[in-house]
Amino acid sequence: MIQNPNINSISWFFSFPFPGVNSSLVADFMPTSSWNISSELDKDYFLTLDEPMNNITTTLGQTAELHCKVSGNPPPTVRWLKNDAPVVQEPRRISFRATAYGSRLRIRNLDTTDTGYFQCVATNGRRTVSTTGVLFVKFGPPPTASPGSS
Numbered sequence: 001m002i003q004n005p006n007i008n009s010i011s012w013f014f015s016f017p018f019p020g021v022n023s024s025l026v027a028d029f030m031p032t033s034s035w036n037i038s039s040e041l042d043k044d045y046f047l048t049l050d051e052p053m054n055n056i057t058t059t060l061g062q063t064a065e066l067h068c069k070v071s072g073n074p075p076p077t078v079r080w081l082k083n084d085a086p087v088v089q090e091p092r093r094i095s096f097r098a099t100a101y102g103s104r105l106r107i108r109n110l111d112t113t114d115t116g117y118f119q120c121v122a123t124n125g126r127r128t129v130s131t132t133g134v135l136f137v138k139f140g141p142p143p144t145a146s147p148g149s150s
Contacts, residue, residue, distance in 0.1 A: 047072035050101065051107045053120065053133030059140035061106045066133055068120030070102040076122040076129075078103035083116045110137045 051069040058064055068078050078139050080087040080096050080136070087105065096105040102122065107114055119132040 047127035049129040053131040068103040070122040071122040078123040
């Protein structure tokens, strides 16, 4: 907001050169004490979803990485959700961290219960963007017996 105490009022004078219409009209406007120029200041703020999240199909015991590719000014913070609930980190199994491109969610030693809709929600105080991907964990083929084993 910019304040200017030097302007007390603004007057406009209109002339109407039409027969039967008052020949002049004066309008006085009292300005507010400040002007909102946020649109000019906001032009440097942005938040962009740079790439939609991909879907992953994998098998039990594998590792999956989901990427949230966003950019913004100010830099965004990212939240991860699984089936609309916050993802809870588990030491050495489920982790997420900020990256140069946004955020990465890594899940190790996958189980079928890890299957679900994963969403990243990025916000920078001005805007919010999100993207959703599906992680599907299926049973893998049974281990094969090696020759010579009983």
